[in-house]
Amino acid sequence: MTILSSLRRASRSAPLASKLLLLGTLSGGSLVAYSDSNKKEEEQKQKKKKVVVLGTGWAGISFLKDLDISSYDVQVVSPQNYFAFTPLLPSVTCGTVEARSIVESVRNITKKKNGEIELWEADCVKIDPANNKVHCQPVFKDDPEASQEFSLEYDYLIIAVGAQVNTFGTPGVLENCHFLKEVEDAQRIRRGVIDCFEKAVLPGLTEEQRRTKLHFVIVGGGPTGVEFAAELHDFIEEDITKIYPSVDEFDIRMNDEVIC
Ligand SMILES: Cc1cc2nc3c(=O)[nH]c(=O)nc-3n(C[C@H](O)[C@H](O)[C@H](O)COP(=O)(O)OP(=O)(O)OC[C@H]3O[C@@H](n4cnc5c(N)ncnc54)[C@H](O)[C@@H]3O)c2cc1C
Numbered sequence: 001m002t003i004l005s006s007l008r009r010a011s012r013s014a015p016l017a018s019k020l021l022l023l024g025t026l027s028g029g030s031l032v033a034y035s036d037s038n039k040k041e042e043e044q045k046q047k048k049k050k051v052v053v054l055g056t057g058w059a060g061i062s063f064l065k066d067l068d069i070s071s072y073d074v075q076v077v078s079p080q081n082y083f084a085f086t087p088l089l090p091s092v093t094c095g096t097v098e099a100r101s102i103v104e105s106v107r108n109i110t111k112k113k114n115g116e117i118e119l120w121e122a123d124c125v126k127i128d129p130a131n132n133k134v135h136c137q138p139v140f141k142d143d144p145e146a147s148q149e150f151s152l153e154y155d156y157l158i159i160a161v162g163a164q165v166n167t168f169g170t171p172g173v174l175e176n177c178h179f180l181k182e183v184e185d186a187q188r189i190r191r192g193v194i195d196c197f198e199k200a201v202l203p204g205l206t207e208e209q210r211r212t213k214l215h216f217v218i219v220g221g222g223p224t225g226v227e228f229a230a231e232l233h234d235f236i237e238e239d240i241t242k243i244y245p246s247v248d249e250f251d252i253r254m255n256d257e258v259i260c
Contacts, residue, residue: 048073052134052154054124056083056106059160064110064117074117075152079139081106081121084183090227092186094193094235099183125149127157173219180224193232201246 049072053060056078067074082103091097110117126135133151140146165181167173178189193216199205200213216232218225240247 049155050075050153051156051158052077052152053158053160054078054134055160055162056080056119057160057162058086059162060158061106061109063158063160064113067113069113069117072156075154076106076110076117076119077122077124077134077136077152078106078119079121079123081119082183083109086181089180089183089186090224090231092183093180093189093228094231094239095190096231096234099187103183120150120152122150124161127159132157170219177219180228189228193235197240197244197247201244 051067051072051074053064053074053076056076060076060078061083064074064076082105085102085104088097088102092099092102106119110119120136120138121140122136122138124134125137127133128135128151132154134154134157135149135151137149138147165179178192179185180189196213196216200210205213218229218232
């Protein structure tokens with residue numbers, strides 16, 4: 001006789017109180033089993049070394065992809081819950097590539113790993129090496145409930161927070177220019193470039209005013225500056241007259257003057 005058929009017979013013959021007892025016994029047993037397995041998981045988790053990774057850029061994500069996370073208790077802290085493929089950032093500035101095509105959700109990346117990785121969308125604001133702790137501030141500053149500082153303990157701390165943009169003391173850059181490092185920067189530049197053309201085609205502007213609106217200067221001649229220059233060149237050469245036919249009448253020039 002199967003367990004189910006015995007249960008059916010018992011429930012038909014037994015009064016209500018014993019039915020409740022039967023159910024109680026069943027659910028009690030499964031609860032014990034559940035709490036036992038939970039306890040085991042918790043014990044195993046406590047035995048694992050704690051790894052905290054700061055940053056989800058190239059270094060942080062490459063590290064996570066190669067880590068055997070079944071052997072560690074892994075937590076990731078980053079103000080961005082996505083990874084950005086930076087080599088294609090210049091192409092986002094003129095719309096050749098959409099921003100959404102160059103980002104991937106960190107949760108999607110970590111989901112593919114055999115184990116659990118916790119991600120906290122926050123900035124690490126302090127490292128306390130004496131107590132093996134990092135202090136973190138969630139990015140949601142306008143929500144008091146979701147902006148409370150928290151701390152994490154670590155056995156191993158991976159610092160992969162990248163670098164900050166640098167003006168090398170060039171006057172006016174900080175106040176007047178767009179940087180090109182983050183996805184938001186590329187989107188800001190894209191809006192800025194389009195706005196310049198929208199303003200320039202408005203009626204009533206003098207030739208001189210149009211020329212000023214369409215005067216772009218790139219500060220910095222490293223790979224990022226050169227790649228952006230190439231994108232802007234292609235955009236003006238190949239796309240702009242299709243979008244703004246009147247621009248064809250303007251005297252477009254591209255100078256590659258280098259000012260050192
Ligand atoms: C436009 C552009 C094009 C590029 N093209 C190329 C290329 O073609 N080839 C190439 O090799 N390199 C290229 N690079 C350079 C490359 O992107 C960098 O070398 C690389 O991003 C550095 O990796 P990283 O992990 O050190 O820093 P990042 O990739 O900058 O990552 C830093 C991470 O740390 C997070 N973070 C910052 N502060 C905190 C904090 N307080 N707490 C927690 N997390 C924090 C950030 O949000 C980010 O997730 C390019 C860069 C740019 C800007």
